[in-house]
Amino acid sequence: MDINKLYYFFAAAESDSFTRAAEHCHIAQTTMSKYIAQLEEETGCTLFLRSKSGLTLTEEGKRFYEGMKEIDRKYRALLSSLAPQKALCHLGLASQEFKGLDFLPAFQKAFPEISLSCHMAPVPELENGLEAGTLDGIIAPDAIVFPKRFATIPLMPVPQCLVCSEAHAQSLKDIPHILSALPFLTKADNPCYVDSCRRKFQAVYHASFGMSETIPTFTEQLLRLSLGHGFSILPYTPGSIGNGLYLFSLPPTFEEWTCLVYRPSHGSPALQRLISFFHEKKC
Incomplete structure (x- = not known):
């Protein structure tokens, strides 16, 4: 059993809602539901009664909650003693x-x-x-x-900004025009991530980038941006940050974990x- 699933179970049991528990644990509601389903499969019993009014623990769920809470306390005490x-x-x-x-x-x-x-x-x-x-x-x-x-x-979720050169920010004015004019520069060598960003831009701004390029280091990425070679998504605060760069805030859907x-x-x-x-x- 993955002990980390227990913390999600505890959160669900104590909030009476998968949605609220997922928010408290900073994970998606579907992920919370998946973990609980896996835990129920591992234990061989139904832990929650699900209804429109919310979640309630079954009798087996109550016993499991009380027992695992005690085991968790002993586990954490043991870890402290072993360190x-x-x-x-x-x-x-x-x-x-x-x-x-x-x-x-x-x-x-x-x-x-x-x-x-x-x-x-x-x-x-x-x-x-x-x-x-x-x-x-x-x-x-x-x-x-x-x-x-x-x-x-x-x-932790980390808010993101679209970063480009100050010159491009002044000439192109807004995110839709930047997307249409510049390639996406990213360090992530992950086609799924690039495709996900493309879909998010299309859904939010009704525009998206065509070309993307993988940049191996953060330093090179900032240099290429300052030279006006494209735009990136980086965890900064909106506004000018010097070095010829400018940032536009992005909505929570672009948060990086x-x-x-x-x-x-x-x-x-x-x-x-x-x-x-x-x-x-x-x-």
């Missing part, structure tokens, strides 16, 4: 412009006995480190696709403590 003095949690960073990671300093403050070590590198190098056990986890945007043997937990990627069978006590802490704060 040695100044245990290290090695995290790889798969991007250079992270936002929405306020929980990491909060975790460090709550657990000073666990030191967070962060290492920035290209994605293939990080994958090798995770496979070899030199990394406990990778923090990356959801636009990056990792092998299915790794588990992924969505952490920051995710934690790890090996389920090789999670260190320090990483499990981080995952538990995050779920406690999120749910």
